[in-house]
Amino acid sequence: MPKTIVTPPGTGTPIAPFSPGTMADGIVYVSGTLPFDKNNNVVHVGDVAAQTRHVLETIKSVVETAGGTMEDVTFNHIFLTDWANYAAMNKVYAEFFPGGKPARFCIQCGLVKPDALIEIASVAHVGRKG
Template sequence: MPKTAIIPPGTGVPIAPFVPGTLADGVLYVSGTLPFDKDNNVVHVGDATAQTRHVLTIIKGVVEAAGGTMDDVTFNMIMLKDWADYGKINAVYAEFFPGVKPARYCIQCGLVKPDALVEIASIAHVGKKA
C-alpha cells in the first residue's frame, strides 16, 4: 500500500527515525508528539496546560497538512508523566475536541525527556490522499 510522509512546514528534525505523520489509504497516523520546539527543546517546562496546548497544536498542523481537520481525529493515545496533571490535560483536550470526542486511552509513564509532561499520538481518517 502506498504511503505518504506528512511533514508540515517549519517542522524540526526528529530526535529519532520517524516523521510527524504517515498517510496511507486515507488514514493518518500522527507520531507521538511531545512539547518540543523545532530544536527538540521542551517548551513550557512545569506547565502541563501549556504543554498540552502546544502538543495538540502540532498535531492539528499535521492533520491539516494531510488535508484534514481535528474533527477527523478518531483515536488518541495520551501518555502523561503524572496523574496530578490529568485534569489540566483534559481541559485543554476538550478545547481541541469540542464535539463528538475521539476514542482514546491515557497512561502514566516516563517520557523521553524529563521536563516533558505529556505526549499524544493520534489517528485520523482524512480521506484517500495517498
C-alpha cells in the first residue's frame, strides 16, 4: 500500500532523515517529536510542562494535516529524561486527551539534545471510523 508523507505547513527541516509523519491505509504514524522550534533549537529549556505542551501541539498539527484530530490518536510512545518530570508531563498530557485515553508506554532515557526533557511518537487512525 502506498504511503503519504505528512508535513504540516511551516515545519522546519528535520535533524535526521525522517518525515514528521506518514500515512498509510488511514493510519498516521507521527515521528518521535521533540520540543524543537523550526530551526531545531530546544524550546522552554528546563520546563517539562511547556515542552510537553509544545510536543503535543506539534503532534496535533501532524494529525490534523492528515485529516484527523487528537481523538484519533490510539497509541503514544513517551520518552522522559527524568522520572521526576512524570507528574508534570501527565498533567499537560491529560489536557490533550480528556476523554478515552490512548494506549501508551513511558520510559526514561537520554534524548538527542540534552536540553530536551521529553519526546513523544504517536499513532492515529484517521481513516475508517467504527
